Amino acid sequence: xxxxAERAGVSASTVSRTLRGYASVSAEVRERVExxxxxxxxxxxxxxxxLVTGKTGVVAVLVPxxxxxxxxxxxxxxxxxxxxxxxxxxxxxxxxxxERADFFERLPAxxxxxxxxxxxxxxxEEESARLDDLQMPVIxxxxxxxxxxxxxxxxxxxxxxxxxHLLNLGHRxxxxxxxxxxxxxTFSSNERLTGYRQALTDAGVPLDDELVVGAVLGEDxxxxxxxxxxLSLRHPPxxxxxxxxxxxxxxxxxxxxxxxxxxERLSVLGFDDHDIARWVGLSTIAQSPTEIxxxxxxxxxxxxxxxxxxxxxxxxxxxxxxxxxxxxPLTPPPPAPESGQETPPAGPGAWAD
Amino acid sequence: xxxxAERAGVSASTVSRTLRGYASVSAEVRERVExxxxxxxxxxxxxxxxLVTGKTGVVAVLVPxxxxxxxxxxxxxxxxxxxxxxxxxxxxxxxxxxERADFFERLPAxxxxxxxxxxxxxxxEEESARLDDLQMPVIxxxxxxxxxxxxxxxxxxxxxxxxxHLLNLGHRxxxxxxxxxxxxxTFSSNERLTGYRQALTDAGVPLDDELVVGAVLGEDxxxxxxxxxxLSLRHPPxxxxxxxxxxxxxxxxxxxxxxxxxxERLSVLGFDDHDIARWVGLSTIAQSPTEIxxxxxxxxxxxxxxxxxxxxxxxxxxxxxxxxxxxxPLTPPPPAPESGQETPPAGPGAWAD
DNA sequence: CTGAAAGCGCTAACAG
DNA sequence: CTGTTAGCGCTTTCAG
Numbered sequence: 001x002x003x004x005a006e007r008a009g010v011s012a013s014t015v016s017r018t019l020r021g022y023a024s025v026s027a028e029v030r031e032r033v034e035x036x037x038x039x040x041x042x043x044x045x046x047x048x049x050x051l052v053t054g055k056t057g058v059v060a061v062l063v064p065x066x067x068x069x070x071x072x073x074x075x076x077x078x079x080x081x082x083x084x085x086x087x088x089x090x091x092x093x094x095x096x097x098x099e100r101a102d103f104f105e106r107l108p109a110x111x112x113x114x115x116x117x118x119x120x121x122x123x124x125e126e127e128s129a130r131l132d133d134l135q136m137p138v139i140x141x142x143x144x145x146x147x148x149x150x151x152x153x154x155x156x157x158x159x160x161x162x163x164x165h166l167l168n169l170g171h172r173x174x175x176x177x178x179x180x181x182x183x184x185x186t187f188s189s190n191e192r193l194t195g196y197r198q199a200l201t202d203a204g205v206p207l208d209d210e211l212v213v214g215a216v217l218g219e220d221x222x223x224x225x226x227x228x229x230x231l232s233l234r235h236p237p238x239x240x241x242x243x244x245x246x247x248x249x250x251x252x253x254x255x256x257x258x259x260x261x262x263x264e265r266l267s268v269l270g271f272d273d274h275d276i277a278r279w280v281g282l283s284t285i286a287q288s289p290t291e292i293x294x295x296x297x298x299x300x301x302x303x304x305x306x307x308x309x310x311x312x313x314x315x316x317x318x319x320x321x322x323x324x325x326x327x328x329p330l331t332p333p334p335p336a337p338e339s340g341q342e343t344p345p346a347g348p349g350a351w352a353d
Numbered sequence: 354x355x356x357x358a359e360r361a362g363v364s365a366s367t368v369s370r371t372l373r374g375y376a377s378v379s380a381e382v383r384e385r386v387e388x389x390x391x392x393x394x395x396x397x398x399x400x401x402x403x404l405v406t407g408k409t410g411v412v413a414v415l416v417p418x419x420x421x422x423x424x425x426x427x428x429x430x431x432x433x434x435x436x437x438x439x440x441x442x443x444x445x446x447x448x449x450x451x452e453r454a455d456f457f458e459r460l461p462a463x464x465x466x467x468x469x470x471x472x473x474x475x476x477x478e479e480e481s482a483r484l485d486d487l488q489m490p491v492i493x494x495x496x497x498x499x500x501x502x503x504x505x506x507x508x509x510x511x512x513x514x515x516x517x518h519l520l521n522l523g524h525r526x527x528x529x530x531x532x533x534x535x536x537x538x539t540f541s542s543n544e545r546l547t548g549y550r551q552a553l554t555d556a557g558v559p560l561d562d563e564l565v566v567g568a569v570l571g572e573d574x575x576x577x578x579x580x581x582x583x584l585s586l587r588h589p590p591x592x593x594x595x596x597x598x599x600x601x602x603x604x605x606x607x608x609x610x611x612x613x614x615x616x617e618r619l620s621v622l623g624f625d626d627h628d629i630a631r632w633v634g635l636s637t638i639a640q641s642p643t644e645i646x647x648x649x650x651x652x653x654x655x656x657x658x659x660x661x662x663x664x665x666x667x668x669x670x671x672x673x674x675x676x677x678x679x680x681x682p683l684t685p686p687p688p689a690p691e692s693g694q695e696t697p698p699a700g701p702g703a704w705a706d
Numbered sequence: 707c708t709g710a711a712a713g714c715g716c717t718a719a720c721a722g
Numbered sequence: 723c724t725g726t727t728a729g730c731g732c733t734t735t736c737a738g
Contacts, residue, residue, distance in 0.1 A: 001731065011709045016733060024707060041486070043463040047400040047409060048731035051714045056400060058443075066432065067425030067628075075419045079446030088465070090411075090443045093432030110396040112441070133394065220632060250632050256609065275420075276629070279573060279603050354715065364725045369717060377723060401715035404730045 001042065008036040019044055046088075059300050060113035061141075062092045062103070064121055069246075069274050070289045071119060074141065077293025078117070085301050087114070104130050115300040117141050122186050137303035141296045142289075143187045144314065149303065151296045151315040153287040155188045158319035159195020159241075160202075162269050162285045165321050166239045167203050170330035171267060174200065175230050175237035177251065178214040179244045180222075192243050192271060211237055215247060223250045231260075238330050239267035245274035245284055252280060252326065263328035273322055281325035291317055354397070360389040372397055399441075412653050413466035414494075415445045415456070417474055422599075422627050423642045424472060427494065430646025431470070438654050440467070457483050468653040470494050475539050490656035494649045496540045497667065502656065504649045504668040506640040508541045511672035512548020512594075513555075515622050515638045518674050519592045520556050523683035524620060527553070528583050528590035530604065531567040532597045533575075545596050545624060564590055568600060576603045584613075591683050592620035598627035598637055605633060605679065616681035626675055634678035644670055 005012045010029060018025050018033040025033075036042075050056045059082055063071050075089070082089050090113060094100050104127050109116050115137040123131075128145065131138045140150035166174050176196045178189060193212070200207055210233055215226040230237055242248035248270030255262055262268050270277055273286030295315045358365045363382060371378050371386040378386075389395075403409045412435055416424050428442070435442050443466060447453050457480050462469050468490040476484075481498065484491045493503035519527050529549045531542060546565070553560055563586055568579040583590055595601035601623035608615055615621050623630055626639030648668045 012731090013710080013733080014708060017708085020733085026707060029707085041460075041463070043460060043465075045404075045464045045731060047403045047465070048714090049733070050400045051398075051404055051716085051731080052733045054714080065425075066428045067422055069420055072418075072420030072425050075444070076446060076448070079419065079444065080448075083446070083452070088443050088461070089446070090441050091428070091432065093429060093436070093442070095429070095433075099436070107394075107396060108441070110394070111398045112396075112400070218628060218631065220634075246629075246632075249629075253633055275571060276599075276602075278571065279599075280606055281573075365715090366717075366726080367724060370724085373717085379723060382723085398715060401730090402717070404715080404732085405717045407730080 001044075003040055004033065004036045004042050007040065008032040055304075056112055056114050057086065058088045058090055058113045059115050059117065059297070059304075060090045060092060060109040061117040061119055062094060062109075062121065063119045064095060066091070066093055070142075070272070073289035074119065074293035074296070077290035077295075078297040079293075081294050081297030081301070085297075087301070107131075107134060109136070110134055114304045115139065117296050117300060118143075120185055120187075137300065137307060139296055139299055139303070142185075142292060147312055149299060149313050151292055151299060151317070153188070153292065153317045153319055155191030155319075156195040156198070158271060158285045158287065159192035160199040161195070161319065161321055162241050162271065163196045163199035164203075165283075165323070165327065166241060166267060166269060167199065167205070169239070169267065169327060171237075171239040172205055172330075173208075173211065173235055173237040173239070174205075175211040175213065175240045177226060177240055177242040177247065178212065179247050180214040180216045182217060182244075189243060196241060215250070217244065217247050217250070220250065220254075223247070224254050227251060227254050237266070239269065239327070241269045241271075243271055245270040245272040245277045245282060248282055248284070248326075249276055249280055252282065263326050264331065267327040267330075269327050277322075277324070283324045283327040284322050285319050286322050287319045288317065354395065356393055357386065357389045357395050360393065361385040408657070409465060409467050410439065411441045411443055411466045412468050412470065412650070412657075413443045413445060413462040414470040414472055415447060415462075415474065416472045417448060419444070419446055422629075423495075423625070426642035427472065427646035427649070430643035430648075431650040432646075434647050434650030434654070438650075440654070460484075460487060462489070463487055467657045468492065470649050470653060471496075473538055473540075490653065490660060492649055492652055492656070495538075495645060500665055502652060502666050504645055504652060504670070506541070506645065506670045506672055508544030508672075509548040509551070511624060511638045511640065512545035513552040514548070514672065514674055515594050515624065516549045516552035517556075518636075518676070518680065519594060519620060519622060520552065520558070522592070522620065522680060524590075524592040525558055525683075526561075526564065526588055526590040526592070527558075528564040528566065528593045530579060530593055530595040530600065531565065532600050533567040533569050535570060535597075542596055549594060568603070570597065570600050570603070573603065573607075576600070577607050580604060580607050590619070592622065592680070594622045594624075596624055598623040598625040598630045598635060601635055601637070601679075602629055602633055605635065616679050617684065620680040620683075622680050630675075630677070636677045636680040637675050638672050639675050640672045641670065 001012050001015055005015045010033060014029060015033050018030050046057050065071055079089055092103060094103050117139045118141060120142045140148055142152050144150055144152055163174060176193060197207055213226040213229055215222040240251060242251055248268055252262055252268055255266060260266055270282045270284035273284050277284045299315060354365050354368055358368045363386060367382060368386050371383050399410050418424055432442055445456060447456050466489065469487065470492045471494060473495040493501055495505050497503055497505055516527060529546060550560055566579040566582055568575040593604060595604055601621055605615055605621055608619060613619055623635045623637035626637050630637045652668060
């Protein structure tokens with residue numbers, strides 16, 4: 001910076017003022033300084049600046065996973081807002097419990113960021129408490145944190161809306177397929193199930209626990225098994241509401257492989273509006289992780305400027321139905337359903353319990 | 354830090370030495386200092402430290418997209434290495450040309466990171482040159498950059514290996530489906546195609562440009578059209594090598610929807626070993642983005658320590674075939690192929706040109 | 707509107 | 723093995 005000052009024939013203070021965009025710099029001087037800075041390829045050192053301002057110009061995020069559509073999209077939304085605000089994004093990738101314990105032990109974000117966004121973790125109260133004395137705004141993303149700022153989607157409404165859609169199509173036996181073991185997402189999962197139950201109850205359709213099954217994303221066998229379980233019920237469902245698009249695609253795949261036409265024989269509804277949903281024509285409840293990221297970023301910006309305001313602000317984002325090709329009105333049952341054998345279950349593993 | 358020093362009854366220097374893990378601190382003092390630090394919840398300010406050490410403790414990455422399996426996985430691999438090395442990860446998300454111009458204009462990473470990893474961009478020589486005078490190691494990830502350190506997968510070998518697999522199964526009419534318009538990935542794309550051509554040539558199978566088609570990921574219509582084009586050739590292919598798993602899945606979907614059995618009628622081979630490949634049983638050429646990220650992180654670490662070594666080091670990672678359920682030996686042509694009508698093309702748009 | 711001076715929190719010689 | 727001292731590169735009063 002001294003170099004720039006010299007080249008422009010001014011003092012360092014003036015260079016600083018110019019580069020920070022203060023109005024109190026004469027046009028002529030500003031011009032000279034800016035040229036000098038450009039010619040010398042000068043960029044302010046955040047480190048030095050933050051030492052005196054007390055602001056780091058950094059927003060940190062804590063994420064359990066990065067290769068996920070949800071987290072990736074949210075980070076994209078966040079990234080846009082942050083750059084517009086001149087903030088940098090540092091990522092703490094904390095995939096397992098060991099790393100996590102270490103993170104909460106050391107809290108590396110302390111003093112090295114102006115705000116922390118916690119993504120999709122199911123934090124213990126103890127961990128949250130630890131974050132509370134971090135001396136910076138902490139925002140909970142994709143989860144509702146009591147008494148703390150958070151940004152999330154109205155999963156209950158989404159679950160309800162999706163279920164209603166199926167009810168409106170005439171379905172009464174509606175299954176719900178949960179995604180098991182997606183660490184950090186149990187909050188959403190429970191909420192969606194709650195919405196499903198609410199909608200059924202509101203419609204006077206009795207809840208049936210046999211219709212709620214689970215599968216592990218990425219473990220084909222569990223999907224086949226879950227689907228098989230449903231198809232072999234005394235009163236099998238005519239529609240399946242799958243908690244997550246990626247899992248819904250696995251379900252579609254399983255059904256189609258065994259000759260079950262979707263949506264003719266069975267409607268399938270997903271949740272997320274993952275990119276893949278569009279490719280395979282999956283009807284789904286859309287949420288916008290990009291929007292979540294953006295909202296979280298804006299909340300962060302606000303809290304950095306006004307630390308005390310909005311301490312408990314919750315931003316709840318909407319979902320909406322995107323009907324595509326996998327949900328259809330309930331068709332009357334096939335002509336002669338006399339023989340119990342007429343609906344063979346789906347492929348290998350279908351009879352597994 | 355002064356507080357910690359006082360509480361432990363030592364000087365600030367000693368606190369610094371202790372916290373940085375220098376051996377020259379007596380066990381007893383170390384103990385006192387560590388306790389004091391913990392009690393006061395003290396964490397070193399990177400900003401202040403870097404001001405004097407000249408190291409920021411930060412590795413920056415420049416990415417064109419975040420919600421992609423590839424980039425996400427690579428960042429996970431990178432993240433692991435970085436944390437182990439005590440480095441932080443800052444992400445510059447630069448999705449479009451405007452942002453990109455701005456990035457190269459301002460080069461915000463200058464002085465604010467110890468190394469920069471450039472992910473999957475097709476940089477112009479001018480942009481690369483700009484990065485060259487960044488005063489820090491710049492590593493090109495997922496692309497070969499002449500004379501500059503880079504980490505990438507041997508896409509040519511992958512393309513060759515995949516094609517050989519299909520040749521070994523008896524296929525001779527092998528199509529290649531390119532992914533169009535995936536910004537930042539044309540390097541890999543070209544390499545894979547090159548490998549495909551090499552393998553065919555080596556095997557004495559004539560190249561046929563009609564067998565190389567393109568489609569846009571996420572635009573179903575283009576996939577249907579590309580597949581239709583292939584199926585309506587005078588000599589249609591018996592296998593399709595798709596440059597990317599996600600696109601391959603769209604192809605599978607299209608084929609299955611129109612009753613084309615895979616792999617009985619047509620083999621389909623992907624590239625990536627994307628998670629989704631496993632779910633749908635797609636045979637594919639595996640690469641490991643996590644490994645790429647890890648290797649890039651280690652190279653970054655090395656270059657930060659020894660800036661002049663390895664200036665041109667290239668790390669080339671292998672690929673390997675994962676045969677699953679979508680490739681099979683060429684079956685003899687169906688019994689009586691007399692009538693030209695016996696093989697209807699695939700669904701709507703199949704005849705489109 | 708601009709310059710001089712002080713100091714942000716830390717580390718790295720240099721003594722002891 | 724530990725303390726003292728002198729900055730690192732910036733921003734910010736405070737004068738002018």
